[in-house]
Amino acid sequence: MKKVFKKLFAIVLSSVTVALIPLSAFAGDAAYEETSYTYNLDYWGDVQDSPDFYTVCKVFTSTELGLDVKLKSPEGLFVSGDLLYLCDTGNNRIIEIKRVSSEKLEVQRIIDSFKGADNNTFNQPTDIAISEDGNFFIADKGNARVLKLDKDFNFLLEFVKPVDNTLDPTLVFQPSKLSVDTAERVYCIATGINKGLIKYEPDGTFSGFVGATKVTFDFMDYLWKKFATQVQRAQMESFVPTEYDNLYMDHEGFVYACTGAVTREDLRADKADAVRKINLMGNDIMVRNGEWPIYGDIHMGSGGGYEGPSYFSDVTVFPNDIFVCLDRNRGRCFGYDDQGHMVFAFGGNGNMDGYFRRPVAIEHFDHDLLVLDTLDCAITVFVPTHFGSLVYKAIEEFDQGHYVVSGEAWEEVMKLNGNYDLAYIGIGRSLLRQERYKEALRYFEVKYDDENYSKAYKQYRKEWVEDHIVIIVVVLLALFLVPMAIGKYKSIKHEMEISDIDWEKA
């Protein structure tokens, strides 16, 4: 918040005076600039072009996968080991795909039924998850259940609509997205249930809702409601939490949950979060130290037929804690690091490779990204470029404590992209760890990183004082002694003069 003030301070001062020149209305329109495929935001929030971070390796449609029955509005992706599971929602089946390499995916099995239950087919399966024990959890949306199957697709359990007094009894249970933790507890998102993630115990009992989104609440609206009649009140928007759109469980067991049902105003006022990191208690523990909030595009002007904030439809988390959010609105992927700094943003809407029409799911293999488009019925595989690999290397080496190697990697990154703020700060942090404070200061100052600058400066100042302690003591002593000596000299001189006079008189 302080940073925002600081920025406002500078901006407001200059903009207040702009009001003095109404004639400036005649100035021409701002020049239209085309931005590159990949971009990033700098300290000021200006969009900075960037070399590509990810590049399309291959696009897999039904033909490339060799499927006889074409995919029909697929919605879910799940990666387990080297296997990829694809929920072919429209065809009521699940496809198991083996990843041979980045550019080679092979269909292994097509699962459209299971054993051991009366209703042994799927009806619009929207998501799948696999526990550590190898059991399958499938959101069987059309059948209003979450299935638990063993690895040979034998029925084990089913999770049904939660028994909870606060739920509308007429509501049809439509589980859409789910995730499983190591103890086989299920976290599920269902259409029309906005109390948070539905949590089931391993034995199938419902144990509560976790991590409901913040309820936004406007004091003026509240006042209006106080004075409104019953009918008017019913017509007003009610203060309820928003539904999550998707979730992902990271390697540490934290759930990343994203939602697109947020307004520009709420995002800007910090009343809503587009993506949250939820711990077991259901609290948001996302670190938001970035210059800009984590909600994708910060410039939301309408352009190319798209307007409003980014609509995060899915999120995936790399083992290095970088998480990638998928924006369904503008067809973009946004990567953020564990501190909430934007690492990359790329993509767009369209029909070319690397552009999307309605991306709904994102997953990753190693550093590769897989994006599922439900209208194109295609999986796009992205692989990191040289630039992207260097950034990953720099971040991962730093996390492992190899600060010198990390610093060298950031230097390489900076050579490829001089507008990349993280590179400057990365070099600075590497130098800071190497106790080369004076050099670190320069890098932090260039990119306005005051926290790290202060850390480096504190050490630098300490060293400086220790090195110059003799001079400092001498100067301080001189400051006291010199005026004292002058005073003494003057008084002696004065006394001598007086005594001279006395002597002459005598």
Added chain:
Amino acid sequence: MIAALTKKETWVRYFDSLKFALYIMTHPLDGYWDLTHEKRGTYAAANTILILTLAARILKLRYTSFIFMTVYWEELNIFLYLGSVLFPLALWVIGNWALTTLFDGKGKLGQVYIATCYGLAPYPLIQIPLMIFSNFVTVEEGQFYMVLSVISLIYCAIWIVAGMGQIHEFSAGKNLLFTVASLFAMLVMVFILLIFFSMVSQGVYYFISLGREFLFRL
């Protein structure tokens, strides 16, 4: 006029009046009374203080540590930035004089200007050392900067108000009333200026479009 510059008395009076700003900083009521009634203030000194204030503002942009002030240089217009001091100052001086002169204010327009400028003296005197100091602190120690910075502004504001009371020979209550009234007068003037400029620009645009139309038909 220029001949006066060669005389020693001119310079003595100038430096005396400039030094008097320091006296006012510690003795606002007594100092401001003498400023006009004893003619201790001069335009030259007032202008000097104003220029120092403007210089402090510009220096701050460049030399304050980025921890406290980051400047988006691409958007900065130095003349508009100076205008952000000069324009409110001009509005205040004119607004205050115009109002008080109707209600028994003894101060003349020039005296209001001189007193206001003398009131600005704490700003460069606090802000310039503070600007140097800012480069030797970390974020945690930044509160000192923030507090002193705010103090310098409050200092100026209180001194200007006190000065107005003395030169107009107002009682404290009347002085406060006219301070608020002057601020309101400033708003009114801004409103009128806005209307004026938008009318003028529309008027100009009318002739421009007339000319364009004429050129199309040729």
